[in-house]
Amino acid sequence: MTASPLCRTTAAKSAKSRIAAVGAVAVAGALLLSGCGDQTNDKESNAVVDAPLADKLPKDIRAKGVIKVGSDIAYPPVEFKDKSGNTVGIDPDLGEAMGKQLGVRFEFENGTFDTLLGGLRSKRYQIAMSAMTDTKNRQEGIDEETGKKVGDGVDFVDYFTAGVSIYTKKGDDQGIKTWSDLCGKKIVVQRGTVSHDLAKAESKKCKGGKKIAIEQFDNDQQAQTRLRSGGADAGSSDFPVAAYAVKTSGGGKDFQLVGEQVEAAPYGIAVSKKNPELRDAIKAALDAIIANGDYEKIIKKWGVEDGAVKEAKINGGK
Structure with a gap:
């Protein structure tokens, strides 16, 4: 510039x-x-006139004025389509606020959750922002199920904290309070999520041949539909998503939360390890909106204050 x-x-x-x-x-x-x-370069100049952190971005992104975001846009209230087909939610709102700091637009592109990191590796996206839990395995490119290395891994800029919850049909919890209570029962989950990993790990602990039957779906809304129709005993999602489903599905008459949330961990914005300049720019923008109050307003808007963070961290997951 x-x-x-x-x-x-x-x-x-x-x-x-x-x-x-x-x-x-x-x-x-x-x-x-x-x-x-x-x-x-008029495009670059116009994009960054009022953006205090524009000079932190890589030059190619700054010139284009867009950060392409891979996201599974079917995970309310984190990201989803409203009745008009617009992408809304916690992540889009945070992206818009950070974009003002950086002088760029965060352009969300829909993809199934378990393909987002692959899209990042292939450079289809520049970041992935989709209620993605920051874990050491993802940082190091290790497949959660096989334990084998499948890529270079990613860096995360952590922006929220959430645990995992179990929910059932309202008035029909079948005695389910903990993950061990799921042995011999059927659970629906979104493929590739922490809920999916927990269900597989818990099933291995079940005794007497009573394993957990796990039905996996491309997105969480499909899993909810299956549970709503009576096709499973329980579902599991990140706490904000499960709580939102309990509150909104069927006007609050479809589901109920059971037990306590577990495995509280940070959500991270995933960035290629080959792009530390973009990672640091995202961190600076997140810290800026935390400092100016925009972050707090967005978190309160969606009713998820319990998961708020006080500062951005890089690779804080374990």
Whole structure:
């Protein structure tokens, strides 16, 4: 970025004055020719005029004015489509606020959860932001199920904390209070999530051949539909998502939470390890919106204050 913000502001004011006075054209022309800076990249200049952290971004992203975000947009209230088809939720709101700090737009692209890190590796996305739990395995590129290395791993910028909850049909908890109570029963989960991992791990502990029957789906809403229809005994999701489903599905008449949330851990914004400049820019933007109060407003808007963080951390997951 070669043109200073002061020069762009002055030129912009001159352009406005041109409507009222012909003489301002000469002033604007003189400014552009008098060494105010390289004006060839108008897109970059326009994108960052009012963005205090724009210079922290990689130049190619700064020039395009867009960060492409891989996200499973079927996970309310974290990210989902409203009745008009708009992408809304905690993550889109946080992305918009951080974008103002960086002078770019966070463009959310839909994908199934278990393909997001692959999309990041293939550079389809520049970040993944989708209620993704920051774990050491994901940081190191280790497959959660096989324990084998499948990639370089990612860095996370941690922005929220959430545990995992179990929910059942309302008035029909079947005695389920803990994960061990699921032995001999059927649970529905979203594929590739911490809930999925916990169900598989717990099933291995079940005695007497009473394993947990696990039915996995591409997204959490499909799992909820299955449970609602009586096709399973319980479901599991991250606490904010389970609580939102309990509150909204069927006007609050479909589901109930059972037991306590477990495995509290940070949600992280995933960034390629090959792009530390972008990672650090995201962290700076998150810290900025925490400091200016935008973060708190968004968290309160969605009723998830219990998961708020006081500062951004890199790779805080275990």
